[in-house]
Amino acid sequence: MTAGTERLRFRDPARGRALTEALAHHARRLGRAPVSVMHVCGSHEQAIARFGLRAAFPDALDVIMGPGCPVCVTDVPEVDEAVALALAGVRVATYGDMLRVPGTSRSLADVRADGARVDVVYGIAQAVELAAATDEPVVFFASGFETTAVATAAVLLAGPPANFAVLSAHKYIPPVMEIVAEMPGGKIEGFLAAGHAATITGWGVFEPFVARHRVPVVVAGFEPLDILAGLVRLVELIASGEPRVDNTFPRCVSRDGNRDAQAALWRVFEPTGGRWRGIAHVPNGNLRLRDEFARWDARRRFDIDCTPLWDHAPAALVQQCQCGDIMAGIASPHDCSLFGAECTPDTPVGACMVSAEGTCKIWHQYGGHPDLRQIRRKVS
Amino acid sequence: MCLGVPGRVVSIDGLVAIVDFWGVEKEVRLDVVDEPVAPGDYVLNHVGFAIRRIAAEDIAETLALYDELLGRADADDLMAADVRGEVDAGGRPR
Numbered sequence: 001m002t003a004g005t006e007r008l009r010f011r012d013p014a015r016g017r018a019l020t021e022a023l024a025h026h027a028r029r030l031g032r033a034p035v036s037v038m039h040v041c042g043s044h045e046q047a048i049a050r051f052g053l054r055a056a057f058p059d060a061l062d063v064i065m066g067p068g069c070p071v072c073v074t075d076v077p078e079v080d081e082a083v084a085l086a087l088a089g090v091r092v093a094t095y096g097d098m099l100r101v102p103g104t105s106r107s108l109a110d111v112r113a114d115g116a117r118v119d120v121v122y123g124i125a126q127a128v129e130l131a132a133a134t135d136e137p138v139v140f141f142a143s144g145f146e147t148t149a150v151a152t153a154a155v156l157l158a159g160p161p162a163n164f165a166v167l168s169a170h171k172y173i174p175p176v177m178e179i180v181a182e183m184p185g186g187k188i189e190g191f192l193a194a195g196h197a198a199t200i201t202g203w204g205v206f207e208p209f210v211a212r213h214r215v216p217v218v219v220a221g222f223e224p225l226d227i228l229a230g231l232v233r234l235v236e237l238i239a240s241g242e243p244r245v246d247n248t249f250p251r252c253v254s255r256d257g258n259r260d261a262q263a264a265l266w267r268v269f270e271p272t273g274g275r276w277r278g279i280a281h282v283p284n285g286n287l288r289l290r291d292e293f294a295r296w297d298a299r300r301r302f303d304i305d306c307t308p309l310w311d312h313a314p315a316a317l318v319q320q321c322q323c324g325d326i327m328a329g330i331a332s333p334h335d336c337s338l339f340g341a342e343c344t345p346d347t348p349v350g351a352c353m354v355s356a357e358g359t360c361k362i363w364h365q366y367g368g369h370p371d372l373r374q375i376r377r378k379v380s
Numbered sequence: 381m382c383l384g385v386p387g388r389v390v391s392i393d394g395l396v397a398i399v400d401f402w403g404v405e406k407e408v409r410l411d412v413v414d415e416p417v418a419p420g421d422y423v424l425n426h427v428g429f430a431i432r433r434i435a436a437e438d439i440a441e442t443l444a445l446y447d448e449l450l451g452r453a454d455a456d457d458l459m460a461a462d463v464r465g466e467v468d469a470g471g472r473p474r
Contacts, residue, residue, distance in 0.1 A: 011444055043383040043459070043462070046383075046458050047459065050457070096465075122427065122428070122469035123428035123429075123469035124428070125409065125469075125471055126428075126469070129471070147431065148427055150412050150431065151412075151428065151429045154411035154412050157411070158411065196384050196431070199424070199432050200431060222383055222445060223444060223445040251441065251442065252432060252434075252438075252442075259414075260412055260413075260414065261412040264411070264412050356461065356462060361458070362458060365456060365458050
């Protein structure tokens with residue numbers, strides 16, 4: 001059962017109309033189609049799909065979700081590490097979205113069904129509470145972008161119990177934007193950056209990216225009018241050939257961001273290269289614990305043996321899963337033959353159908369086809 | 381998960397605040413909030429941590445989205461579930 005896409009109505013209809021018209025105006029100025037822009041945030045896609053915002057976009061504009069789902073981009077070997085720890089009898093705590101994400105041959109949900117101890121938590125503090133109530137080791141399998149990694153950093157700086165450890169699958173968004181911008185055959189002409197991640201990093205973090213790649217970046221909020229305002233500015237910058245960073249979410253984002261949070265983040269973590277599931281190796285895209293925090297680093301505390309998991313072949317359907325291309329913005333869920341057929345939220349094949357922030361799950365949940373313009377094209 | 385959730389600070393004890401989310405009180409950590417907060421202030425929270433103090437003039441606009449999301453009762457609404465999860469990420473008040 002799906003929630004369905006709502007009929008589009010704005011909180012301030014006059015402003016909604018004005019922004020919709022401005023977006024159409026700038027798209028006309030471009031005088032070509034399609035123009036593709038990318039956002040990198042599951043919450044942006046949720047809002048676009050839930051509120052039926054694509055109905056307000058001009059036909060010439062394609063707004064594509066990129067690698068904005070942290071659970072989805074957690075790589076198979078990272079899931080394998082968590083699964084191996086759980087199989088070895090270590091108690092593993094993680095976010096609910098991570099449970100059914102497939103590793104090479106098994107997910108945390110699979111091994112939990114077989115008796116492994118896997119706890120679902122909403123935040124790292126709850127995992128610390130689990131550790132504080134026992135002497136046995138508790139490993140928090142930590143996913144999330146910089147906004148979430150800041151919480152992990154704060155907990156480690158506060159000195160958690162000795163039996164607590166972190167298995168970091170944290171990832172850092174700016175480096176993957178470089179990868180997407182350089183992708184062969186790439187068509188992305190501008191990026192909509194996520195307001196709350198930029199609350200931490202500040203919008204200034206995107207300036208080197210814009211200088212290198214000559215594509216504009218606009219920071220936007222999550223309310224439908226916020227998203228529309230961000231897109232208006234982004235298409236305006238594309239149309240006028242101005243590659244620069246702009247901030248349409250000043251009530252939450254400044255140029256420098258939250259400096260205390262950045263200090264905590266970089267004191268605990270250092271960037272390292274690593275694979276993002278199905279997309280690419282991303283230099284500096286992964287966050288690992290610095291040496292100073294080694295005693296809470298599950299990778300250094302435990303001898304994690306994943307090899308038993310590699311004796312089994314992945315499910316046959318997994319080989320057809322297009323999550324990687326979808327997250328890289330070069331395919332849409334409708335390009336995948338599994339979408340809505342073999343692959344549904346109840347029987348997910350790939351991570352994008354598992355996580356609430358995955359493109360496939362969002363599209364499926366909000367009516368299966370949030371792009372009303374395509375429906376319009378089909379019936380006209 | 382990127383959405384975060386706003387709430388009103390009820391009281392503060394060191395780095396821990398009691399924050400009111402639509403009538404539900406939770407403990408939220410203040411370790412990485414961007415500026416000093418006081419009871420009565422609104423903060424934006426993510427996975428149990430306040431990450432930003434919301435200026436008084438921005439509160440109504442910030443809350444509008446969440447009022448809309450939580451006003452609808454669909455159990456399978458991903459955004460509403462995300463907001464509820466963010467509220468649940470706060471600790472139990474002692």
